[in-house]
Amino acid sequence: MIALLTRDLRLALRAGGGFGLGxxxxxxxxxxxxxxxxxxxATLAVIAPGILWVGALLACLLSLDRIFALDYEDGSLxxxxxxxxxxxxxxxxxxxxxxxxxxxxxxxxxxVMGLLLFLPGEAYLWLILxxxxxxxxxxxxxxxxxxxxxxxxxxxxxxxxxxxxxYIPTLVFGAEVVARGAQGLxxxxxxxxxxxLTLGAVALLPFASALVLRINLR
Amino acid sequence: xxxxxxxxxxRGGLPLLEGVSFALAPGQALVLRxxxxxxxxxxxRCVAGLQPALAGQIAAPPDSIAYAAHADGIKSTLTVxxxxxxxxxxxxxxxxxxxxxxxxxxxxxxxAAQNLSAGQKRRLxxxxxxxxxxxxxxxxxPTVSLDHASVALFGDVVRAHxxxxxxxxxxxxxxxxxxxxxxxxxxPFKAQMPQPGSGAFDEAFL
Numbered sequence: 001m002i003a004l005l006t007r008d009l010r011l012a013l014r015a016g017g018g019f020g021l022g023x024x025x026x027x028x029x030x031x032x033x034x035x036x037x038x039x040x041x042a043t044l045a046v047i048a049p050g051i052l053w054v055g056a057l058l059a060c061l062l063s064l065d066r067i068f069a070l071d072y073e074d075g076s077l078x079x080x081x082x083x084x085x086x087x088x089x090x091x092x093x094x095x096x097x098x099x100x101x102x103x104x105x106x107x108x109x110x111x112v113m114g115l116l117l118f119l120p121g122e123a124y125l126w127l128i129l130x131x132x133x134x135x136x137x138x139x140x141x142x143x144x145x146x147x148x149x150x151x152x153x154x155x156x157x158x159x160x161x162x163x164x165x166x167y168i169p170t171l172v173f174g175a176e177v178v179a180r181g182a183q184g185l186x187x188x189x190x191x192x193x194x195x196x197l198t199l200g201a202v203a204l205l206p207f208a209s210a211l212v213l214r215i216n217l218r
Numbered sequence: 219x220x221x222x223x224x225x226x227x228x229r230g231g232l233p234l235l236e237g238v239s240f241a242l243a244p245g246q247a248l249v250l251r252x253x254x255x256x257x258x259x260x261x262x263r264c265v266a267g268l269q270p271a272l273a274g275q276i277a278a279p280p281d282s283i284a285y286a287a288h289a290d291g292i293k294s295t296l297t298v299x300x301x302x303x304x305x306x307x308x309x310x311x312x313x314x315x316x317x318x319x320x321x322x323x324x325x326x327x328x329x330a331a332q333n334l335s336a337g338q339k340r341r342l343x344x345x346x347x348x349x350x351x352x353x354x355x356x357x358x359x360p361t362v363s364l365d366h367a368s369v370a371l372f373g374d375v376v377r378a379h380x381x382x383x384x385x386x387x388x389x390x391x392x393x394x395x396x397x398x399x400x401x402x403x404x405x406p407f408k409a410q411m412p413q414p415g416s417g418a419f420d421e422a423f424l
Binding site for chain 2: 002003010071078079
């Protein structure tokens, strides 16, 4: 189990592993938005929560198809499926590895991005908290989508189409937490819903992912 | 003991094989032969548990099968030793030194797998079998891209595995130097194609 996690992290960090792809995308977005919208701090402060959350979501989406596609191509997915590790655990570990290499760096770098977008001072805590709570759901849902489309050549488009609607609740509640935090309002309700979504996804989706993976490997 | 009884299996919705029966006792090897496309790989995938059988039973002790497919499952950015250590950890066995030694990979152990030749990669893929510690080896064309010396090397490894009470079920066209291995020709087990107009409902729409 730990071996699979360390292998995936090692692969992501070595050349061509795709670590940093999401981060770079996030950074580019945060730099480009003020250029496109105009450098008005008041305008940027209003749209910053939404932009930051959409950016995090799209950055996650970028690296989803790598979760299983590489293992499928070189045959290790077949071998993992016949190994004495439950496929549910494999799927969960893959999601965790994806979160550690994509979600967590996004969370850590988000205050800097907030600075670029003139995010109001009181919102930073909520930005970090909401991303910390919400990005695991993005990884777990994305792993499910990747399991559904594994084996399809150029399955990336289908993957985005499948996964984006499932991302909407997380996006809505996540951005709502930050927006309410920026206005100094109570964030308890969206925060609880966001946490509920993540916990539900983490608890249920690995079983669905393992099931579709088994079917796709036939 | 691996026992396959009256097995039928399909690929892509088409039945390929039916009525295949065989049994493997500890120390035995069975070589599957047959023309390309006759269902050797499909049969092996069924036995390995990757796809369900259409009919029939496969009886094997739990957690006894190690499967080696056409693809070796090697991560190109990891070194040879890292690749093997990963599988050893997954299968909960310790020590990759013996596998490296036996498959003549010792000198290559710190090299990244992307810099290996096709034959060296294959040797690494076969070394993985030794770290699984499982008694039943299910091998799909294990000797592809191996040179003569490596084929002989692998033949010795399989023989040692059999001598230790292991079993091997393999699809191969090459003589591994295992005269004791039984040979099963799959051609006679070819499944009958469903007859057109045999009452299938969607026949009318095709």
